[in-house]
């Protein structure tokens with residue numbers, strides 16, 4: 001008998017099964033502890049042979065259960081209880097949900113939340129529900145399986161109610177356990193679509209915990225090849241599950257060697273090194289793999305090795321790591337300063353290069369090349385594992401030979417076209433002398449197979465299937481205005497704004513904040529902790545009816561998997577077609593939908609057209625007619641409304657720029673003062689000005705700083721007050737007399753839809 005999984009039968013339960021009732025105790029009642037209850041063993045009927053997870057039944061008679069707030073009390077039968085209906089007192093909530101389904105009753109708030117709801121149009125709040133729930137819901141909507149129905153397990157239980165209502169009503173586990181059981185634990189996931197991949201039962205269990213009902217295309221194709229031992233180059237759209245395409249076989253390999261070994265017998269050498277181009281992506285891959293492993297009984301030790309965080313801690317973690325995810329800079333730092341770490345990593349079975357085309361761009365990641373070279377380098381003094389050993393001889397000229405036991409896995413959403421053809425065998429496979437950086441580095445990767453398996457799941461379109469793309473033409477100096485207009489009209493869309501420069505991120509973030517939009521910044525010049533904090537804020541739930549906005553450089557373009565990002569705005573046209581694909585890929589992930597909008601000034605017109613042509617060339621040529629090809633649609637914004645927004649935008653911009661110039665100026669002044677003090681000379685800012693340092697490059701900035709310095713605190717206060725006033729004022733849209741901010745935004749959107757944003761219906765804006 002498992003004492004913590006008790007069921008009960010008897011009078012009280014019968015009453016409760018016929019109708020869920022409120023119980024209040026009468027006079028002379030006696031509250032007893034759970035241990036004092038006199039349980040009696042019950043014969044388990046045959047139909048429960050499999051026990052359904054319950055290992056026995058006990059019953060008790062004449063005891064009522066009274067709920068007082070969060071406390072449950074057991075009231076002995078001798079004290080006759082009065083059972084009332086329709087009373088407003090506390091409710092008994094102890095029975096499982098399945099029993100409730102047949103019992104009409106007034107539900108508590110908690111119960112009401114749990115209860116299946118009437119199908120209705122997806123509200124904005126629902127839109128923001130956690131992604132996994134939403135994914136499951138989407139799937140269920142498609143299958144029509146979840147329409148108002150309880151989960152399969154609950155259905156099973158409901159059937160039992162019909163078969164033996166009394167017994168069902170008595171299924172009784174510890175009350176708080178039932179209360180707190182997460183929905184996820186109760187639901188079953190149909191994993192039959194994973195069966196052809198021949199994964200271990202442990203892995204299937206872990207996937208079930210993630211509630212991923214089927215493998216994505218890249219997972220379906222890459223996992224078997226990797227498990228067969230091949231080197232793989234995988235290309236699949238953004239957000240299509242590439243991390244688990246390599247993660248699952250790696251963890252499977254670890255399980256096959258370690259699952260049955262005791263803690264002591266486990267090998268303490270890493271089996272995998274995953275290289276990631278950015279710190280955020282490295283941590284995300286680590287988290288993703290940890291989530292997968294959460295569903296395993298024994299799991300590998302996963303550690304991230306990235307810059308910006310304490311190296312000593314990472315070195316300690318490396319000693320016990322099974323799977324390492326690192327950025328090249330920090331990885332090389334630890335590998336090149338410790339022979340023992342280097343030697344351990346040389347024994348890996350998997351080398352993964354994620355976002356390979358970015359990571360391996362020649363010259364961009366010198367350290368990545370160093371790592372690759374070091375992995376295959378011949379060390380004459382092989383036995384040495386002494387960190388301090390200076391005598392180790394490295395044979396620089398020796399031809400690197402890939403370790404037989406090591407598989408190389410390379411993944412990205414974008415690969416150079418010429419390279420793809422070569423890899424697919426359509427051209428001579430000769431990487432020597434190739435101009436493209438990626439080709440050069442693929443050579444450096446030193447695959448153990450002459451031709452790695454090349455898997456391309458999106459040969460026609462590089463863009464995610466449910467992504468809609470738009471283009472807004474605006475003046476070069478009007479981008480702030482149009483950015484604000486788009487964000488203002490999409491308050492419930494989690495937006496990511498990409499720029500090409502750190503300075504623009506620094507300027508746009510306060511500019512949007514001044515306009516009461518919840519913007520946070522992300523760029524590579526920020527401290528690591530601040531970077532992680534920004535991402536945390538961007539992932540946080542909406543506040544005051546507005547979704548967070550992330551303003552970032554391309555440091556956020558690759559690989560980041562942030563739930564519920566609905567809108568990508570390219571404030572600057574991206575530098576390359578690949579950057580456009582990756583930036584846009586932060587939305588419409590895992591079969592969700594999303595919108596990507598380019599803000600294009602006249603000067604950017606030609607590069608933008610080229611970019612679009614490049615990104616959509618293959619899809620356009622495959623489309624039946626020119627008309628049927630959607631590509632990137634032009635969005636016309638109502639200029640009247642934009643002009644109404646201009647005064648607030650101008651003022652906010654002025655405040656942001658002055659604040660930045662003031663801060664920068666005072667930092668420089670502090671620096672100069674300190675330098676002058678150290679040199680023992682007198683600091684005189686006027687003299688420095690006269691010395692002509694403000695001519696030539698940077699003189700515009702210096703001029704701005706000078707002007708900013710002259711703006712008084714009172715003037716700044718006045719501007720802020722004016723902006724506040726403007727923000728609270730009605731904006732005449734020419735269409736609808738509504739407030740642009742505050743409660744009427746939705747009404748405004750309804751009122752002007754189509755007219756305001758022009759041809760946006762196709763984009764769903």
Ligand SMILES: Nc1ncnc2c1ncn2[C@@H]1O[C@H](COP(=O)(O)OP(=O)(O)OP(=O)(O)O)[C@@H](O)[C@H]1O
Nearest residue numbers: 212214215216238239240241242243413559561590
């Ligand atoms: N089989 C699956 N079913 C449902 N969701 C999945 C499945 N596999 C992965 N996902 C989810 O899809 C999302 C995207 O996965 P992932 O980050 O691996 O994409 P990616 O292809 O690496 O994207 P990018 O090219 O942008 O790096 C994640 O939230 C992940 O949890």
